[in-house]
Amino acid sequence: MAVVAAAGVRVAAIAADRLAATFAATAARHDREASFPHEHVAAARADGWPALAVPGSLGGAGASLHDVCLLQERLGRGDASSALGLGMHHMAIGSPGPAHTGWPAPVYEALCARVVAEGALLNTLASEPEQGSPARGGIPATTAVHRDGGWVLEGRKTWSTWLPVLTHAVVTARVDRPDAGPAVAGFVVDLSLRGVGRDPTFDALGLRATASGALLLDGVRVGEDALLHLREPAEQDPRGPAVPAWFQLTSAAAYTGCAHAAR
Template structure:
């Protein structure tokens, strides 16, 4: 899908340049499970990490539709890096629109993102809690430690881009008798913050989605970003998260599609009357890939454009957001599998990127909303909401 505005075209062009750079070492980082620090530094230098920070705070002021289109391009170069950047952009874009944090904290963190290249992500999931979308109370705690002071202790899992994050937006149980939960901005340099390199996974191996441990970390009231009842965690559609995960999945799948098409055009077995691209079955499969990608991308972009076009309608977009993410991630898996069938045995080689794409697209399936929760959101709008 082509950009619709000059500003969108500029961001997409920047993403394409970064993707070409990321692609050079993507396989190396995947094989070693190493973290691509150089990729994030390049994104910082290009200003891409400030894209979703509102213009009022010195950022690019790009909307969800702009960033989603750019993320599709970025993920063609390296899915792991694109996922890490998606999490940071999601944090900036979500808060830029929702404005849930205290103004002083928002100014401080956004200024750091723009001027210093600060990177942030949620530190929310836990081994026993799973995703906070389930409404549970985290085991990570914030305990009073004197007037206006708190002590944070606990362990978080799946903290994508942990090696380069400057701010962990940490989901905690507030242990002051209120029964509330909260989110606290914890800087990585505070004593007691430790990243434990636990990430050794099937896909997105270079995403650095490690555990983060908080051992009696001292924070103040000023570090609290939100406090609420646990049920309120599920009130707002998490559009930036869901859409950017979907966009990243589609970008990886598009890279697989491009590889398979290139292979079909160039591969001509000995004795064959023409290249693989002339085989009717292969042509059918290419059509299947492109049709699926067109449909999933169209719904994803339609949803992100609706989100930007009418802020008042956002609370009603939950089912469409869920459907967009679900279709994007399922389509990505389907497309990569079709690409592997077209290419054949070569697709299994570690020296070629298809097997990495095959593994990477599976990560979208376990990012929220997962299949069952997405379908429940859609069904609830049909069966439970007033007609």
């Protein structure tokens, strides 16, 4: 088993410093060229970083939010863009916790198995051109229609960090109900499915190597088991407060590492 999944956080810190050095060797070039650091992803996978926040009972390292943030800070010293890409994945995998809050157990367990075995990479994609940040409470423009024993997804998700290498995404969508108004749903989507597209356009002044382009969903058909939750727009996300906590703190840790490196 790779270093991170097999060892405790102390050993992982040593691995983080080594990975940060790998990041740093090409970080400036990738940011300057707005190119994607595939070698950073390969190095992270080789040491088992995708499994860092997978619960120990499911074969991962079982790192807590606190421990993930300590390691994110070290990675951010090498390259904030790559640290952020890993952080988005850790947020999506780590925030459900051992109780898989907001996820059906079989779906979460199957995805974690792929993370451990294959280095699968996940991000939560909710932002849209029309809606902006979902934190403002808007209803997604992306739609989900129940059809033939599954769901058909149509839409566009922006700020899709690490888009070139994502294998899965949690996406939000609007479900129109003739008699009750729209509901908001969350789906886990395998990005190898037909109809999934990736628009790499990301014209930014910094963090260009995050490759935060747009995920395109053009009639993507998913099964019934892809539905994670269905809620009223005014209701809280059933995944709970852990999701924003993981997002804000892992991102802040990466930025802190970047600031340390700039001193």
